[in-house]
Structure formats: C-alpha cells, structure tokens
Amino acid sequence: MEKPDSYTLLVNLIKNRYSCRNFKEKPVSRDTISTIIDAARLAPSACNRQPWEFIVIDTDDLRRTVIESYDRQWIRSAPAFIIACGLHDEAWHRDSDGKDHTDVDVSIAIEHICLAATALNLGTCWVCNFNTDTLRTGLNIPQNIEPIAIIPLGYPDTSAPLPEKKRKSLEDITKWGKY
Numbered sequence: 001m002e003k004p005d006s007y008t009l010l011v012n013l014i015k016n017r018y019s020c021r022n023f024k025e026k027p028v029s030r031d032t033i034s035t036i037i038d039a040a041r042l043a044p045s046a047c048n049r050q051p052w053e054f055i056v057i058d059t060d061d062l063r064r065t066v067i068e069s070y071d072r073q074w075i076r077s078a079p080a081f082i083i084a085c086g087l088h089d090e091a092w093h094r095d096s097d098g099k100d101h102t103d104v105d106v107s108i109a110i111e112h113i114c115l116a117a118t119a120l121n122l123g124t125c126w127v128c129n130f131n132t133d134t135l136r137t138g139l140n141i142p143q144n145i146e147p148i149a150i151i152p153l154g155y156p157d158t159s160a161p162l163p164e165k166k167r168k169s170l171e172d173i174t175k176w177g178k179y
C-alpha cells in the first residue's frame with residue numbers, strides 16, 4: 001500500500017514518542033505547556049463530555065509534592081509535570097452496563113499530550129504508579145476529581161538512540177473475523 005506523507009509524519013511521531021526518564025535542567029515555558037494542553041483539549045471523548053482537567057506543576061515547592069508521591073530518582077529531573085485528572089461526574093456512563101468512560105477519555109487526551117510534546121522535541125512519560133493520597137493532599141485535589149496520571153515533561157537529556165520498541169507482533173494482536 002502506498003502511504004501518503006501525512007501517514008509517514010504520523011507514524012514517525014508515534015515511533016519517536018518513548019518513555020523519557022532523564023531530563024535536562026532547561027525549563028519548559030508556560031506558552032509551550034499551554035500549546036501541549038491545547039492538543040489534549042482537542043481529543044475525542046464519549047458523548048463529547050470532555051471529563052478532564054490538567055494541573056500544571058512547574059514551581060519547585062509543588063514539584064517536591066509530586067516527587068514525594070512517586071519516589072523514584074529519575075522523576076526529580078523533570079522541570080514540569082502535567083497531572084491529568086478525570087471528572088467522573090461529568091463522564092459518559094454506558095447505558096447497557098453503566099461503564100464509566102472517564103479512564104478511556106482521559107487516556108486519549110494524555111496520549112495527545114505525549115504526542116504533541118514529542119512533536120515539540122520534549123520528552124514525557126506516563127506515570128500511574130504514584131501515591132494518590134500524597135498527591136491529592138499536597139495539591140488540594142478535591143475528592144470528586146481523580147488524578148489519573150502524572151506526566152513529567154521536559155527536554156530529554158540523552159544523546160543515545162531511541163530505545164527499541166518492544167511490542168507484540170501484528171499477527172499476535174489482530175483477530176480477523178470471529179474470535
């Protein structure tokens with residue numbers, strides 16, 4: 001199949017995104033962070049409910065709170081964090097079984113953030129293994145708003161080639177027709 005340039009651009013962007021765990025000290029401007037969040041704003045969501053909010057952390061005192069909630073050395077190097085939050089009260093719940101689609105919607109928005117950041121030569125990483133109580137208390141996040149992921153954001157500190165993508169094969173994940 002012949003692929004148009006737009007496809008090549010998109011796939012290169014997808015391939016260039018990786019979990020960055022080492023950042024330069026260089027700060028990320030608020031203008032750049034707003035540009036990235038604007039890409040999240042355009043994400044699709046079930047019934048267009050947009051059940052999300054993004055908390056930006058780029059000051060040293062609040063960075064310490066985020067770091068406290070995820071006690072790994074590498075995260076200390078990130079100059080900024082975006083906390084992607086889900087608004088369960090606003091999300092669409094499926095009629096047939098009541099399934100809450102907050103996580104689905106917020107995940108799409110987060111990936112828009114990661115891809116937009118990649119396009120701006122910034123590194124990101126999804127972080128979900130944080131202590132929710134520590135984060136909630138430290139950032140005054142109300143109980144009806146769920147912090148779903150921390151996205152560290154910064155300029156990657158590496159001259160090493162991109163890490164190899166370890167993925168299942170296309171054959172392993174595609175079922176044509178009935179299961």
Ligand SMILES: Cc1cc2nc3c(=O)[nH]c(=O)nc-3n(C[C@H](O)[C@H](O)[C@H](O)COP(=O)(O)O)c2cc1C
Nearest residue numbers: 017018019020021125126127128129130163165166
């Ligand atoms: C929902 C989700 C949660 C994740 N949580 C963490 C985490 O807490 N800490 C971490 O270092 N990486 C985390 N990751 C990053 C994954 O380990 C990473 O995406 C995966 O190994 C594939 O590598 P790649 O992102 O470089 O392609 C998470 C990724 C996703 C999608």
